[in-house]
Amino acid sequence: PAELQAQFDTSFLLELPNYSDKEVVNKIQELSSQLAKLSLRDRLSRLRDQLPQTQAESRDKLKRQINDVLVRLRRYN
Incomplete structure (x- = not known):
């Protein structure tokens, strides 16, 4: 949904400077999983x-x- 995508984009951009490269990758994966x-x-x-x-x-x-x-949903649980 567009609303969730906007929240994802906003939270990612706000938190990005607080993480190292590895943490950024992990955070992207975590947020992508939640969105999915x-x-x-x-x-x-x-x-x-x-x-x-x-x-x-x-x-x-x-x-x-x-x-x-x-x-597909069970794969995320």
């Missing part, structure tokens, strides 16, 4: 909200998408 988790949780929520209104023909595709998001 939040984005995946948001996507999962939207997909689950669609499930009750989805017709039977499309339900399997939606369930596969939900499963794919869950698998």
Whole structure:
């Protein structure tokens, strides 16, 4: 989401001078991971909200998408 991306950019730029090169890399990875988790949780929520209104023909595709998001989200936990 754009709002989270803006927060990521702002926090990264504000904290950058306080870290060494290795710490910067670690901080970037940490913030990227947090952003990815939040984005995946948001996507999962939207997909689950669609499930009750989805017709039977499309339900399997939606369930596969939900499963794919869950698998990706588990990688971050």
